[in-house]
Amino acid sequence: MGLLDALNTGARGLAVASAGINVTTQNVTGAGIEGYSRRSLRTSQLDPVNQRGLWIGQGATASSVARSADRLLGVRLVEATGAEGAATTLNDSLRVVESWFGTGATTGLAEALDGWFDALGQATADPSDTALRRSVVAAAEGLANVVSRIATGLDESVSTFEEQLGSGIDEVNSMLAEVASLNAAIGKSGATTGPGDLLDRRDQLLVELASRCGATAELRADGQAVVMVGGHAVVSGPEARALVAATDDEGRVAVHVTVDEGELDVTSVLGGQMGGLVSARELAEGWIDDLDDFAYNFATAVNTQHALGFDTSGNAGGDVFLAPTAIAGAAMGMAVDPGVADDADLLAFAGAATALAGDGDNLEAMLDLEDDTTGFGGRTARAVLSGLVADVGSAVAGAQAEAEAESARCADLETLRESISGVDTDEEATHLLEYQAAYRAAARVVSAADELLRQLLAIGG
Amino acid sequence: MRVTQSGTWTMVRANLSSILAETRKAEEQAVTGLLVNRASDAPELRAQVDALSAAVADQSVYERNATQAMSALDTMDSALSRAHDALTRAREIAVQMAGDTVSADERSLAAAEIEALRSTLIDAANSDYGGRYLFAGTAYDALPFDESGNYAGSTDEPSARVGENTWVATGRDGSAVFTGGIDVFAALADLQVALENDDDVGVSDGITAIDTGLDQLVTARGEIGNTTNVAEDALALSESLSAEFQTRLDDLAAADPAETYTKLSELRSAYSTALQVAASGKKQSLFDLM
Numbered sequence: 001m002g003l004l005d006a007l008n009t010g011a012r013g014l015a016v017a018s019a020g021i022n023v024t025t026q027n028v029t030g031a032g033i034e035g036y037s038r039r040s041l042r043t044s045q046l047d048p049v050n051q052r053g054l055w056i057g058q059g060a061t062a063s064s065v066a067r068s069a070d071r072l073l074g075v076r077l078v079e080a081t082g083a084e085g086a087a088t089t090l091n092d093s094l095r096v097v098e099s100w101f102g103t104g105a106t107t108g109l110a111e112a113l114d115g116w117f118d119a120l121g122q123a124t125a126d127p128s129d130t131a132l133r134r135s136v137v138a139a140a141e142g143l144a145n146v147v148s149r150i151a152t153g154l155d156e157s158v159s160t161f162e163e164q165l166g167s168g169i170d171e172v173n174s175m176l177a178e179v180a181s182l183n184a185a186i187g188k189s190g191a192t193t194g195p196g197d198l199l200d201r202r203d204q205l206l207v208e209l210a211s212r213c214g215a216t217a218e219l220r221a222d223g224q225a226v227v228m229v230g231g232h233a234v235v236s237g238p239e240a241r242a243l244v245a246a247t248d249d250e251g252r253v254a255v256h257v258t259v260d261e262g263e264l265d266v267t268s269v270l271g272g273q274m275g276g277l278v279s280a281r282e283l284a285e286g287w288i289d290d291l292d293d294f295a296y297n298f299a300t301a302v303n304t305q306h307a308l309g310f311d312t313s314g315n316a317g318g319d320v321f322l323a324p325t326a327i328a329g330a331a332m333g334m335a336v337d338p339g340v341a342d343d344a345d346l347l348a349f350a351g352a353a354t355a356l357a358g359d360g361d362n363l364e365a366m367l368d369l370e371d372d373t374t375g376f377g378g379r380t381a382r383a384v385l386s387g388l389v390a391d392v393g394s395a396v397a398g399a400q401a402e403a404e405a406e407s408a409r410c411a412d413l414e415t416l417r418e419s420i421s422g423v424d425t426d427e428e429a430t431h432l433l434e435y436q437a438a439y440r441a442a443a444r445v446v447s448a449a450d451e452l453l454r455q456l457l458a459i460g461g
Numbered sequence: 462m463r464v465t466q467s468g469t470w471t472m473v474r475a476n477l478s479s480i481l482a483e484t485r486k487a488e489e490q491a492v493t494g495l496l497v498n499r500a501s502d503a504p505e506l507r508a509q510v511d512a513l514s515a516a517v518a519d520q521s522v523y524e525r526n527a528t529q530a531m532s533a534l535d536t537m538d539s540a541l542s543r544a545h546d547a548l549t550r551a552r553e554i555a556v557q558m559a560g561d562t563v564s565a566d567e568r569s570l571a572a573a574e575i576e577a578l579r580s581t582l583i584d585a586a587n588s589d590y591g592g593r594y595l596f597a598g599t600a601y602d603a604l605p606f607d608e609s610g611n612y613a614g615s616t617d618e619p620s621a622r623v624g625e626n627t628w629v630a631t632g633r634d635g636s637a638v639f640t641g642g643i644d645v646f647a648a649l650a651d652l653q654v655a656l657e658n659d660d661d662v663g664v665s666d667g668i669t670a671i672d673t674g675l676d677q678l679v680t681a682r683g684e685i686g687n688t689t690n691v692a693e694d695a696l697a698l699s700e701s702l703s704a705e706f707q708t709r710l711d712d713l714a715a716a717d718p719a720e721t722y723t724k725l726s727e728l729r730s731a732y733s734t735a736l737q738v739a740a741s742g743k744k745q746s747l748f749d750l751m
Contacts (some may be wrong), residue, residue, distance in 0.1 A: 031467060075724050114518045121522040125621040125631065126593065128602055354745040358599030358619030358632060367622065378490050386511040393504025400501065411475060415468055422465035429747035 002194040003456070007449040013442030014398060016043055019062040020435035031423035035204035038068040038423050039196055068421050069203070073221050077413045078206045082214035082271040084215040084406040086283040089276025093161060094396045097284050099165045100153035102146075103390055109385045112146040113320050115139040117370045120363060123349065128312060128357035133344035137336065140320055147295050151331035161281040162253045165247045168274055168366050169255065174238040177229060179205050184238035199223070199432035203291040207258075213243070213255075216269015230266035232257045250283070283395055288331065290388045296330035297375040299323065309348030309362025314355035317348025317362070466746075473739045480735060484728040490716040497714040506713055513710040519625075520703035527623040527696035532633045534689045540588035541594065541638070541682045544645075545675065547581040551649055552671045554578075558656055558664050565659040572656035579649040583610060586639045586646075596635030597643045605635045610646025612636040623695035629688050638681040645674035665721055 023041045030036035042065070046058035102108035119139035119350060123132040182202040189195050206226040215234070218226045225234035234241045234257055241258045248254040248265070255270060256263035270278055299321035306317040319337040324330035340346050351361025369381070376384045489498055497503050497510060557563070558571045586596050586606045597605035598615030605614035614635050620628040639645050648670035655663025 031465075065739070098500050110514060114515045117515075121519065121622050122525060124628070125526045127619075236540040246683045248501075344631050354615075356599040356615050356617065357593075357602035358615070360619065361619065364622075364628075382511060382515055383508065386508040389500050390507035391505045393500030393502070393507055396499075396501035397504055411471070414471065416462075418465050418468040418471070419463040422463070422467050424463060424465045427463075430750060433751070 002051075003449050003453050005051075005056070005058070007446060009057070010442050011448060012046070012059040012061055014439060014446065016041075016060050016062050017431055017435045017439035017442055020089040021432065021439065022434060023065055024431045027423045027428050028425060028432075029122065031425055031428075036423070037196060037200055037203075040066050041066060042066050052077050052382060058295035064195065067199060069199070070417070070420050073413065073417055073420065074203055075217060075219060077410070077417055078210045078215075078217045080406065080410045080413050081207050082210035082216065082275075084403070085211040085272035085401040086214060086275040086279065087399065087406040089273040091276075091278045091396070091399040093276060093280035094155070094283065094392075094399050095161075097154060097157050097280065097287070098396045100150045100157070101392055108146045109150065109389060110382065111141040112139075113382055113385055116143045117367065119432070120367045123363055124360050124367070126358070126420070127349040127360035127363050130344060133347050133349075136347060137344045139338060140336045144321060147291060147331050149336045151288055151291050151295070151334075152283050153218040154291070158281050158284050158288070161277045161284070165255070165274055165277045166253045167279070168212055169243050169245050169272070172215075172274075173207050173240075173242045174210065175209050175212070176235050176242065178361055179209070179225060179227055179235045180238050180240035183235065186223045187237070189223075189322060204359070210272055212272045213274045213386070229257055230264075230269035232264060232266065247370040287388060287392060290384075290391070291331035292327050292329065294328045294331070294376070294381070294384050294388070295334045296324045298381055299330065299334060301369055301372065301375040302366065305362070305366050306348050306363070310350040310353045310355070310359075311348045312350075312355060312357075314350075314353040315346075315348075318346060462515050470739075473735065474748055475601060476735050477732065479740070480728055480732045484725065484732060487721060487728055491718070491721045494716055494718070495714055496716045503713075510710065510714050512593045513706050513713065516706045517643075517703055517710060520699045520706065523627075523699040524703065526621040526694060527629070527692045527699060530621050530629050530631045530692045531689060531696065533593070533595060534685055534692060536588060536590045537595045537633060538685050538689070540585045541685065544582050544639075545583040545678045545682070547578045547585065548645060548671055548675050548678065551575055551578045551652065552668060552675070555652055555664055555668045555671060559661065559668065561661065568656040568664070570593075572653045575649055575653045575656060579610075579646060580654065582639075582645060582649065583608065586635055594633065594635075595632050596638055598632060598634045598636075601632050606639070606646070610640065610644065610650070612640055623692055624698060627691065627695050629695065630690045633681070633685070640676070642673050642677050643670055643673045645671075645677065648674055682706060 008314055020041045023039050028040055032036075042063045043060045044063040045060050048055040048057045050056075062407065066453055102111075116139040119132075119136040123129070123136050126132055179202060182198050182205070186195075186198050186202065189198070202225060206215070206217045206227065207393075209227060210217075215227050215229050217228070220226060224237055225235065226233055229243065234243070243266075244256040244258060244263055246254045246256045246263065246265070248267070254265055254267045255274065257266050267278055269275075300323070302321060303319045303323055306320045309317045311317060318339060320340055322335045322337055324333065324334065349361075349363035350359035350365075351365075352359060371380060375381075379387070471574050482534055490496060496505065498509070501556045503510075538722065554574060557570050561654050568643050586603055588595050589601075593601040594603070594605050594614070594630070596614065597603065599619045600613070600615040601616040601619060603613060605612060607613065616634045618630045618634055623629050640647075644679060648667060650665065652667030654660075655667055
């Protein structure tokens with residue numbers, strides 16, 4: 001081996017150490033970047049050469065920069081992120097919905113219903129007493145206000161969920177287009193390892209897409225990703241198909257995917273945040289329906305019984321609550337009849353038209369509605385409201401447990417991913433020290449060879 | 462398994478967030494004194510909590526109604542006592558004025574006292590409680606007896622709910638009490654006329670009528686006493702049930718202050734420890750030693 005070979009081998013050592021320092025630098029600076037996957041320098045030894053019977057090594061060269069990532073783990077993380085997004089969004093959304101039902105051991109609905117029957121119970125002491133009658137009217141207004149306020153709040157929540165659902169589509173489409181574009185670039189790179197930065201960005205987008213709409217991903221052998229929403233491919237290779245905001249038969253926001261034959265409704269199979277919003281919307285709509293049923297049946301039952309009685313002037317009773325014309329919207333429109341609201345003497349507590357002050361026969365019958373089960377499918381009005389609030393509470397508690405479980409699963413997978421792809425700065429520090437030492441040694445070799453060559457040239461000269 | 466700084470910080474953040482969330486819940490329980498603060502807190506207990514809350518509220522209504530009814534019944538009893546006293550005095554006068562030895566002048570003077578006693582009797586029959594005439598039946602917003610003792614009230618009696626299935630009469634049908642078996646007002650009026658007319662037989666008849674009237678009032682007072690007993694029993698039951706329901710509600714929904722504050726203290730300590738661990742983490746890096 002000549003001195004020139006030693007010089008070249010030393011120079012290659014410098015190049016490898018320099019590349020190593022560069023990779024280490026990239027890792028250290030990428031440590032705080034979300035989605036960054038640790039890189040490592042791959043080196044290979046050059047073939048030795050036979051010089052006068054001796055096999056002399058030619059040193060090493062930097063062959064590639066590897067990206068530390070587990071493809072299967074990546075796919076599982078995408079799926080788990082979609083589930084977590086759905087569960088967390090459902091939990092957050094239902095927390096807002098729950099707040100409409102009030103706080104305290106007894107929720108507003110139960111308190112208001114109790115207030116109504118308690119006011120009637122107190123009025124039995126003196127059915128003609130103006131103050132007690134005003135209390136009954138106030139209790140009726142309190143109940144109507146609570147029911148109406150909750151129904152209005154639920155309706156506003158549904159509208160908010162719809163807005164959020166529709167407004168997320170553009171961003172998802174933008175990400176789908178970027179994944180398709182990255183697929184094309186990764187494809188052109190011609191290797192499954194691809195340029196690490198592109199793969200990092202692509203994997204990060206897949207996680208974000210899962211979080212937004214529950215998109216799942218398959219990684220092809222060529223490194224490109226196939227993205228699916230509700231089982232329909234929306235990104236395949238460099239092609240992306242957009243999600244489309246649509247309206248379903250009931251006028252609600254729906255999400256469609258474009259397919260060769262047109263569009264397919266995937267609203268019910270969405271995951272991620274959009275799926276969570278769809279679930280929250282359905283639950284809130286169900287509770288509005290339940291509240292409508294209650295308001296319609298309760299107002300009708302009270303009005304029907306009230307009509308059988310007589311007011312302080314001996315006139316037959318009118319409506320206590322505004323008579324609902326349909327079940328749909330009955331809760332939001334629940335209110336006390338303006339006539340009764342203005343004049344408590346119109347309350348028809350008497351059982352006969354004789355206008356006797358102490359006649360509370362119909363008041364007693366109205367009070368009996370507390371235990372009446374005919375209008376509420378075999379349950380009392382209180383049981384209906386307790387059941388509704390329990391349903392809301394169970395759904396919120398269930399969503400919270402689900403969100404915690406999915407977050408924990410996601411965190412476990414993230415930890416696993418971090419252990420494979422994350423940057424350990426201490427580890428990088430040791431690499432830096434190692435490459436620094438290698439660089440110094442190679443530089444010393446080059447310097448020594450250079451000095452020897454100078455001495456040789458001086459002898460020759 | 463490799464452990465990275467980023468993973469460590471993620472874990473620290475998750476732990477801090479988890480402790481904070483638990484702390485917030487414990488603080489809410491400490492402030493409100495309730496374990497159940499919203500629908501999602503123990504939804505399986507919702508029906509029980511609502512039913513117990515309603516039962517407590519119901520008992521409160523029964524207690525108010527029973528107390529009010531007892532006051533009305535007490536006033537009725539007092540009124541009947543006054544009426545009884547007036548009739549008793551009338552009987553004493555009638556007994557004194559009976560017989561041949563009493564002069565017409567003496568009987569004439571006694572007649573004036575009987576007239577006054579009759580007015581007292583009518584006043585007692587027109588007694589009211591908070592503006593409600595107690596012997597007017599359900600027509601208690603108008604004077605039940607006029608100066609002549611004619612009844613204008615109702616034969617239906619008003620009642621108040623003092624228990625789940627218990628109602629007590631809070632007024633009486635005045636016609637049954639004062640003009641039922643015998644019309645006590647008419648009896649005194651007849652006695653007055655007999656005295657004015659120096660009618661010995663009429664005076665003797667008046668004694669018999671007054672005796673019947675006294676029996677009538679005693680019977681009415683007995684009935685009112687029975688009703689009062691029912692109201693008292695209902696009140697005692699309501700108070701007892703209210704306390705029991707409230708205890709059961711507290712058992713279900715109320716937070717144990719000692720337990721809550723202990724938990725809060727533990728959580729604050731855990732948070733402080735987690736912060737110290739997080740703060741010490743930044744010192745441990747090889748780069749700092751290079």
